[in-house]
Each structure stands twice: as structure tokens, then as C-alpha cells.
Amino acid sequence: VSTATVSAVINDSAYVSPELRARVLAAVRDLSYAPSLAARNLKRGRSQLIALVVADLANPFFSRVVWAAEAAVAAWGYSLLIFNSDEKPEVERRILARVRTLSCDGVILVPVGDSTEHLQNDPDGKPIPTVLFGRTVAGDRSDTVTIDNISAGRQATEYLLDLGHTRLGTVTGPLHVTTGRGRLDGMLAAMRSRGLTLESRYIRSGEFREDAAYSVARSLLEQPARPTALYVASGLMALGVMRAVADLGLRCPGDISIASTDTIPGIGGLRPRLTRTEHPLVDMTNEAVRLLVDQIRR
Template identity: 65%
Template sequence: MANPFYARIVTAAEAAVAAWGYSLVLFNSDEKPDIVRRILSRIRTLGCDGSVVVPVGPESHYQRRDFEGMPVVLLGRSIGDAGVDTVTIDNLSAGKQATNYLLDLGHRHIGSITGPMQLTTGSGRLQGMLEAMAARGLAPKTGHVRSGEFREDTAYSVARDLLGQPDRPTALYVANGVMAIGVMRAVADLGLRCPEDVSIASTDTVAGAGGLKPRLTRTEHPVTDMTNEALRMLVDRIEGKVAQPARNVVFQPALVVGESCSPLKLPTH
């Protein structure tokens, strides 16, 4: 479980299921969609009462029948017509809040390290950034939006290339905390300073990102609240308290101001 985001979900889930009198069985997909599908099949054969699933990979890897045969709640991301309850974050708002913060600091040349566009977490956060800039008559320069695939190593590589350009952006919106770790490493390896040379704002809640120096400015997931809601919805299904069609609960991210952003410094002549 390399991504600390998942570890925070597990910590919250362990406390919640005990309070409801249930036991928690943990399965690790290693962020591989095919393993998620095999795990769901195994959960059914084990006779578990229900499952909270944190989807990974593109929606195209899943079929509706993967989620049939027991109560299921998707946590963190929705999947097309899965037909099950979901608990998500407002990804559009996450990208928009972070970008507006950078814009309010005077930045106009803002780039982005994005997640995969086939994921709602990737496309939604980028769309929020683009809408925030468009509302002020702005758009990223050509080549200033790069995909980091939600991976630290990929984000490091693309950030090192982007920030090594003569016309590098003065600020970056990085679409999750894992990638922000890679971006911060790239900044340091290029001999740049954050936020003096480049401001960085991100989205997500990752223990490693929270411990970065300078402390990361981010739009943060309420992970514990989201996990508790997903489990509450699951228990309601298990105990037959809910009969209506699939529900989608959307949480709002909160802007947490750290030390990784500063006002744009205008050139002196």
C-alpha cells in the first residue's frame, strides 16, 4: 500500500467498522484494475456482507457485473453505470480552488502536472484549473500542461523537463500529492527554489506531501469523513435500511494554505 492516501482510508475504516460491530477484511489491489476485479469475485465467494472499493485504472476496465451480488460502495471515484453507491470529492472544485489561489497571488503563467485524462479525478481537476483561468481571460501556454499519470516518478520527469524550459511557468497546479513529491524533487534538482522561483499548489491528502518542505498548499480531501460516509452507506445497504437507486455523495475539498506559494515577483529593470 505505497500510496499514503489508501493508508488513511484503512485507518478510518478500522475505527468505523468496529463501532458498528463489523469486522474489516483488507485486500490490496496494488493499483491494478484486474486485481480489483479478482478481489471482488473472491469477496463474493467468501460470503462477505459487503465491500467498499477504491477504484483504480480507467472505467473501461470494469463492467457492471463486477459490482453485482452484494452491496458495494465506491470510494474516491465513480464508475459510469456501475449502479452502486459512490462517495467522491468535487474534483472540479479542487482544481478551481487551487488555481484561483495561484491567480489571486498574481500568477498568470500557470502550468499543470495532471493525472490520466481517462480518470474523472484527472480530467475533473484539470477542467477546474482551465475554468478558473478562463474566467480571467487566461489559458495555459502550449506545452505547459503535462501528464504525470498520478505517479511520483513520472511527475518528476515531466516537471524537470517543463521547469527546465526558458519560458517555464511561474506556478504549477499539481493534481495529486504523490505527484507533488516528485515535482518538489525536480525543483530541488534543477537548483530552483519553491516558492521563490516557482509556486506549487496541489490536491489530495498524502502524509508524505504534507511533510514536504516547504509545507504544501493544497485542496484537501476530508478522507476520514468520506470513509465514514462510505461505510455508513454500506451498512445501510447490508441492513436493508435503504431501497432507493444508487446514491452519490460528493464532498467539497478545503483549501489548506501552506508555504509553497508566494505572490508573483515582477521583474525589476
């Protein structure tokens, strides 16, 4: 029996006489044969693999993105490969080189550097279908799913200003990353609109991590004339800031008010409650996957 006949029977792609079909199926049962999905995808020129490269897998924000992405890619018939760049551009470059060797059909990337040149082409010189998530890169033309970070920073700051605060401080993310820079720019815009300025001594930037936020928040709040309100650029950083507030014996909101951008699992259970603007994370992830699949199937 030829391989073409076996393929026709297994895939039901051509007519095979009932007698011959029965013989092939009997042999398949005897040999416990199962079709190779990898070989089938290779023949199609696709791996059915999508890579997701997050900036910090230890951050609950990105863990939730992974959770949502796994469900979304499965609904489109793909499998997900998960990578963590740990907020390091050199690690991101190595990961994306690995993504190319694995022949992934596309990549959803949370960029950590200021360039995406290292992901533009696969070994055949063809552009790799790419969607940027959560952050943008200047000059990059990839599809991007993110929030308006300037607006997020502005809204949170306006909330604090509406409470009557005029001496504000901030704990924001790395300023080379658009989430950190954009949210700070939004805060500055809100204060300018009220005729206020943000003093440089009240600005702290650092990694989007709880311990980093704790350290810089302490240095900010231990000043003689500390700010009366803080805008914090992420939910995980807000946990560190609130821990610093408690360790310094301050009351929130009695001694200091805090507002933040984005959310992480469990943050809604904090007491006192944390005022925050939130990302529609699941919707954003679903849209990123949809955009990527659309690129892949063009």
C-alpha cells in the same frame, strides 16, 4: 443432550432447567468449547466481512483510508478485508471475483477502470452492496463518497492566479480517472474565467505516484519558457514535483509557485510549506462505511 439444548444454553435463547444447564456448562468447560462465529454468521446468511479495495496501498493517502476504515467497520461489528488493485483494471476484476467467493457482505471500492459491470452481481444473481470511494464511474449508480474534484482544481488554480501568475502548468493524474480528469477540468475552468488558456505543452499527466510526478515535472520545468506556477493533482505527486524543483536548482516560491489537492501524512512539515486543498478523509471513510452498512441491512 441434544444440540438444540446446548444451543439454548450457550445463546440463552430458551428455558433450560437449572440442573441441565449446569451439566451443559460443565461439559463446555471440560471441552474448552467456543462457539464458531463463522458458523453463526453463516446461519444468519452474513459473513460480517467488508472488503476494501484501494487503488494503490503504497500511496499514504490510501494507507490512511485503510486506517480509518478498520476503525469504522469495527464500530459497526464487521471485520475488514483489504485488497490492492495497484491501479490495474484487470487486477481489480480478479479481486472482485475473489470478494464474491469470500461471501463478503459488501465492498468499498476505489475504482481504477471505466466500468463496474464486473461487480454488479454475486453468484446468486443478487447485487453486491457497493460504495465507490474517491472516484466515480460514468453510468454507475452505486452510492459514492468523493470530493468535488472540479471545484478542488478550480480553487487551487484560483489561488495561483490571485498571486499574479498567468503562465501556469499542471502535473495531474491519469485522465481516464475522474480525479485526474476532474481536477484538470477545474483548472481549465479557472483559467478560462480569467481569459487565459492552458497551453498543451504545460500539461503533464501520469500515475498518482511520487517518482512518476518527479519525471514529468522535470520534463515540464526544463523547457526554455517554463511555467511560473504549477497545480499538482495530489499530495504524493507534489512531493515528486518539489523534489524536481529542488534538483533543478529552482526556488519555491521564488522561481515557481506550487499548489496541490489532497494531503498525505507528513506533508504539512514540508519547507517551504505547500499550499493545498484537503480531503476530510476520516469523515469520508466513516460515511462510506455507514452507507455500506445501510445497504447491507436493508
